[in-house]
Amino acid sequence: MPRLSRSDWYDLSRDTNWTFRYVTEDAVFPEELSGSHRVGKQQWLAWDEPYKVSYREYVHNQVTKDTTTYSLKNAISRSKVFDELDPGWKSVILAHYGAITMPEYLASIGEARMARFGRAAAWRNTATFGALDEVRHGQIQAFFPYGLLEKEPRGDWALKAFHTNNWIAIAVRQLFDDMFVANDAVSIALQLTFTLETGFTNLQFLGMAADAIDVGDLEFGALISSIQTDEARHAQQGEPTIKVLIDNGHKAWGQFLIDHMFWRSWRAFALLTGLSMDYYTPLESRKMSFREFIEDWVIKQFAEQFRDYGLDFPWYWDEFVRELTWYHHAIHTVVWNWRPTVWWNPDAGVSPAEREWLEEKYPGWNRTFGRHWDVITENVRTGNIAATFPETLPLACNICQLPIVRAAGVLAGAHTDPAPLRHVHEGRLYLFCSEPCKWIFTQRPDRFKGHKSIVDRFLTGEISPPDVGGILAYMGLSEPEQGQDATGYAWANGG
């Protein structure tokens, strides 16, 4: 039986395009779902994925990965590996599971949208694998924390978080609704695969897998490695999509979509990865600071992508680079202060040795942020724990949904005015943490105007009773689920 090499049949089997006779092209690819009409039908046929895989190869690869990863999990689940992990690292994985598991599952909708409404058969083929990938990522990242439930009941936030109104869940949900659940195929390719996956998560997962192995969390390390290899493949849908846009004179639209989502991705990363790398990961396992990671990996990666495709750096690039020195430090302090509102135990990460590391990596950290921790530390040492808890809400940005910390930017010399940025649209006041978040809203207000931040919900009476207890209940946090200091304040006593 003759056996053809893949290159002899791949294009033919992949390019299943139709000439429609009973429906119009517009009816098959409505612009709202496809987002492809700037470019003509024929021009889209130039779309070609850089990394090719057949269905047979795909299934073989995935079975191998699943077999290896699940076997490892089965072996480790009988051990005491989790019990012996650093408490800060446990927070890293609890935060990760709650914030990422359901978005991975929802990303299958985004991939499926490209698989149906992408204008090239090659694209639809690649996205079909992407949809299968994301279903797998949702399932595997729900199953692994399920295995932790006996040891850590909050592992169930992998499923629960997105069904609550927890403020982190609101932020992540709003971001991913914007990025892929409520987005068209072209925008998903540029915003999910080109910007978030290629630019941020693919690199982050490489780093997280290495960190997990270093702290002894072989289970999480194997899980993340197994996911990363899928991401590396399906993330490549962005490159041929931006190439088709640019080759057909629509660079400006591609640039806008990337500028929009790069900032939003940065905000989410500062929250999740910034805190994990600089505060939660045990000091002895930190290979680089969050700032070094962004500079050496993310910026380098984007610089190459921008150069390769003739794209410009986003207009806010200088502000982004300045934020590397201060933004996530401020968010960390807020998350730790408001720790009952999250489902993991925030690690203060400010023992004397850790402060020394922070000062080395972020010269001036003690002057800018250490002084807040001096006050907090004194309260802990004198037993005034009540003063370390909040009695009101921080204001939240109407785009990123994160606490507005411009005041920290003033302390860091990045801003001159601590006041939130304001914009009135159709009689409603919106507050923003930054010029890029305000720009994202004002470019397409109809896309965002209906959403309410946690503060909007509080002020419009959706949270009852309107007090700390009411807020925690609204966020779905019973007392045992509320975050506590990860180390029982060991850091304050020189630990």
Add this chain to the structure above:
Amino acid sequence: MALLPISATFDGDLVSLLVAVDDEDTADVVAQKIAHHVVGRRVAPRNAPVRLRVGGQVIDKDQVFRTIPAAPLDHVEAFFDE
């Protein structure tokens, strides 16, 4: 007498807070209400009076807040007057 939610920061702190004040409060009372959430929590106490600044203008401590005038979510800043 009406409850008024405002956007507030305390000089030296790092986050904007939602603070509930009464529109009949004096600027001095509003400043103290902001300080309650910050001083001794993230900003070290000092032996100095706390004052209120709105749009860069320092407000007389006895001025009634609604006469500034102030609307919901207007931003004010409290600070140590040293």
